[in-house]
Amino acid sequence: MSVDIEEIIREAPSGLAIRKERDDGTVHMTVDTEGFADLVAYLHARGGRLVSLHAADRRAADGAFTMHALIDLGVIVEVECAVRPDRASFHSLAPRVNAANWYEREVQDMFGLVPDGHPDPRPLVLYDDWPEGIYPLRKDFDPSVPVPRVPREYRFRRVEGEGVHEIPVGPVHAGVIEPGHFRFSAAGEPIIALEVRLGYVHRGVEKLSESIPYRKGVFLAERISGDASAAHSTAYCQAVERLCGAEVPERAEYIRTVVLEMERLYNHIGDIAGIALDTAFAVPAADGLALKERVLELNERLTGSRLLRSVNDIGGVTMDVSREEAMKVISRLVGLRQQFEKLAATMFSSTSMLDRVEGTGRLDREKARPLGCVGPVARASGIDMDARRDHPYAAYRNLSFRVPVRDGGDVDARTRVRVDEVRESFAIIEQALDGMPGGPLAAEVKEVPAGRTAFSLVEAPRGEVMHWIISGDGTPFRHKIRDPSFCNWLGMEFAVRGNIVPDFPLINKSFGLSYAGNDL
Amino acid sequence: MIVELLQTLLLLSLAPMVTGAIRSLKARMQGRKGPSVLQPYRDMAKLFHKSSVVSKDSSWVSTVAPYACVAAVVIAAFLLPVVYVGTFGLLGDLLLLIYLLAVVRFFTALAALDAGSTFGGMGSSREMFISSIVEPTMLLSIFAMALVTGTTALGGIALQVASTGLEKVEPSLLLAAAAFFIATIAENARVPVDNPSTHLELTMVHEAMLLEYSGKGLALMEYASMAKLMVFLTLMANIFFPWGIATSADPIALAAGLMAYLLKIFALALAIAVIESSMAKMRLFRLPNLFAVAFTLSLLAVVAFYILGVA
Numbered sequence: 085m086s087v088d089i090e091e092i093i094r095e096a097p098s099g100l101a102i103r104k105e106r107d108d109g110t111v112h113m114t115v116d117t118e119g120f121a122d123l124v125a126y127l128h129a130r131g132g133r134l135v136s137l138h139a140a141d142r143r144a145a146d147g148a149f150t151m152h153a154l155i156d157l158g159v160i161v162e163v164e165c166a167v168r169p170d171r172a173s174f175h176s177l178a179p180r181v182n183a184a185n186w187y188e189r190e191v192q193d194m195f196g197l198v199p200d201g202h203p204d205p206r207p208l209v210l211y212d213d214w215p216e217g218i219y220p221l222r223k224d225f226d227p228s229v230p231v232p233r234v235p236r237e238y239r240f241r242r243v244e245g246e247g248v249h250e251i252p253v254g255p256v257h258a259g260v261i262e263p264g265h266f267r268f269s270a271a272g273e274p275i276i277a278l279e280v281r282l283g284y285v286h287r288g289v290e291k292l293s294e295s296i297p298y299r300k301g302v303f304l305a306e307r308i309s310g311d312a313s314a315a316h317s318t319a320y321c322q323a324v325e326r327l328c329g330a331e332v333p334e335r336a337e338y339i340r341t342v343v344l345e346m347e348r349l350y351n352h353i354g355d356i357a358g359i360a361l362d363t364a365f366a367v368p369a370a371d372g373l374a375l376k377e378r379v380l381e382l383n384e385r386l387t388g389s390r391l392l393r394s395v396n397d398i399g400g401v402t403m404d405v406s407r408e409e410a411m412k413v414i415s416r417l418v419g420l421r422q423q424f425e426k427l428a429a430t431m432f433s434s435t436s437m438l439d440r441v442e443g444t445g446r447l448d449r450e451k452a453r454p455l456g457c458v459g460p461v462a463r464a465s466g467i468d469m470d471a472r473r474d475h476p477y478a479a480y481r482n483l484s485f486r487v488p489v490r491d492g493g494d495v496d497a498r499t500r501v502r503v504d505e506v507r508e509s510f511a512i513i514e515q516a517l518d519g520m521p522g523g524p525l526a527a528e529v530k531e532v533p534a535g536r537t538a539f540s541l542v543e544a545p546r547g548e549v550m551h552w553i554i555s556g557d558g559t560p561f562r563h564k565i566r567d568p569s570f571c572n573w574l575g576m577e578f579a580v581r582g583n584i585v586p587d588f589p590l591i592n593k594s595f596g597l598s599y600a601g602n603d604l
Numbered sequence: 605m606i607v608e609l610l611q612t613l614l615l616l617s618l619a620p621m622v623t624g625a626i627r628s629l630k631a632r633m634q635g636r637k638g639p640s641v642l643q644p645y646r647d648m649a650k651l652f653h654k655s656s657v658v659s660k661d662s663s664w665v666s667t668v669a670p671y672a673c674v675a676a677v678v679i680a681a682f683l684l685p686v687v688y689v690g691t692f693g694l695l696g697d698l699l700l701l702i703y704l705l706a707v708v709r710f711f712t713a714l715a716a717l718d719a720g721s722t723f724g725g726m727g728s729s730r731e732m733f734i735s736s737i738v739e740p741t742m743l744l745s746i747f748a749m750a751l752v753t754g755t756t757a758l759g760g761i762a763l764q765v766a767s768t769g770l771e772k773v774e775p776s777l778l779l780a781a782a783a784f785f786i787a788t789i790a791e792n793a794r795v796p797v798d799n800p801s802t803h804l805e806l807t808m809v810h811e812a813m814l815l816e817y818s819g820k821g822l823a824l825m826e827y828a829s830m831a832k833l834m835v836f837l838t839l840m841a842n843i844f845f846p847w848g849i850a851t852s853a854d855p856i857a858l859a860a861g862l863m864a865y866l867l868k869i870f871a872l873a874l875a876i877a878v879i880e881s882s883m884a885k886m887r888l889f890r891l892p893n894l895f896a897v898a899f900t901l902s903l904l905a906v907v908a909f910y911i912l913g914v915a
Contacts, residue, residue: 252722253722258804259803362802364801364802364884364885365883365885366630366633366634366795366801366880366881367882371634371635434884436884584887584889585806586806586887587807587887587888589807
């Protein structure tokens, strides 16, 4: 892979790029503002995947904002450029790299840096009544001062034509679910277009993190998206560990792996049950939810927390798994696995169920790739990617597992990918518990030096989580969090087209996205 | 006359319990305990004590609809033989019954449109789409029974079939019964046509039409649909399979009739619960296929009568 990288970088258009290797194996390139979009678009065209695109306010130190693009070419390449505050704009990537669309709108909202030539420069993250000219992630924004509210209206995309009507749904929904607004343009029942409007649970997590000491930041990370506590806290801890050069003991890495896979288990089983429930197939839905509850109980028994919280700490983990406990868990898992196989068999042998899921909400590879979709959604659309295998962390490099990929791109494929992943997770947990090495649970953590940059990728149940940190004095100077949902929401806008309105909840369920993780 | 009155009251008062029984049976099939079969009564009592929130954009239609729906269902219930089949010709026949049920649908759909909310509009559009395909099936399957017995009076049909015994188990009867059962599922918003227990507004048919209602209005609307289900189940039990119904008003016959009726209703509730537990809801645009099957069955019932019956 590294040979490819050399060649790709040599042929890159920007001769001005300054390049350096980091010790974690990533490549770092600095270009001027003009060359930034060209270089990123070039790397993307050479098969790179946009992992994240974000900014930082370094006006105090360097007199400029910086833009950062992370591209996955097998090796992660980080491209950086400075944006002068008096110009406060950069060339938009979105026309060439569709995946950059939401990132650039986010940067525009949070930093006031304007993406020049962006096809859709409306606000994305901030509330509708947020005043113009106030940018929360700039360093001169004081979060303790209340922001005035100004009446503003968000303009939805309009589809016009005979018989086309709009269906507004949300942001408050029936049932205990997160808030999000869906605006359908439909002609009768078939959906012509969908616009997803999020941001209702924007809590300012990234800003908050800049004021929280690293150790406490673990608790914040666990609360970014409640059902991905382990994934987010692992990603955060790993990034901080890289900043301070802490070597996590092997035993801790194995425990992290077990916890991460337990998280995948309960999430996927819950999602599979939810898909059955949304087709009104009540019996497997009830069985699935009961099974999820048993996994949650096992979580509590193993870690003291149903949602696997307070396990991770910077430098390692806070809890141990004894040999006897490990054996007990393994034997419990055997029973759960049998129940799960029964559930999967019931679901996929029902013609009425299959009729609902097959061909519904299709997202093909040609759309999923440019949109930068990740996780089970991408894998169900034929994209073979998984951070556990491609950028191994924790104990994954020592364990054997398969990455299930399917081509259907429909609800059926997304369900089956999850079913296969649950099977793999059972196997991974058994391997990790069985082969757990001895040793300490946590490394000694030195003080985090200021001014360093590090990131970490973790495969959460919904897909790849990224935490990217520039260190400051005792707290992160800038903490960028990229939840997998942020990459997949646009995928859903495309997947629902041509489907009928009553199939939307099922498609939405099969994407299984987090609102809180997206909104931050 | 007293018996007729009492049996209709029985039907009307049992209606919430039957809905409760279906829910309870479904819960058991899902491995849950589920609420008691009396829960629908408690829900209604609770709703009657709550105040109603009415959209400021709604008109008198929203106010009148719950009463109109309940009134129409109650009158429909008076047309039915329940435990005892007596002199029914006076009140009206099956044509009146079918149009009383259409009144319920009409007012429900109208009320759903009245407040101008998105989901109400979607619900009534779907309801009308479904019922426009199902209504002919319903008519035709009961007409097949009218043809077999030579009368359109519901009591007359029940009496004839019940008194002739098993001789009347003709292909017509079974075909018509199958068609009517599918119509029952469709008209009462059960799986696989609709999902009565979903919270997903976008997939709803019947429930979407009730979303604007609260308090007393909601209680009445819910009661109307529970009573409507009971009317359909009673039709199923007493028009297609009336055996066991009391043909004279003496206490022993009435007791036997009551037992037979309760058994038949329970069997039908069980059948609905089993269907709801064993399959997923169908795609909206797949429904015409199911209804086409039902319509064909009812058509065959009529054709079978002419081919087999007249000879």
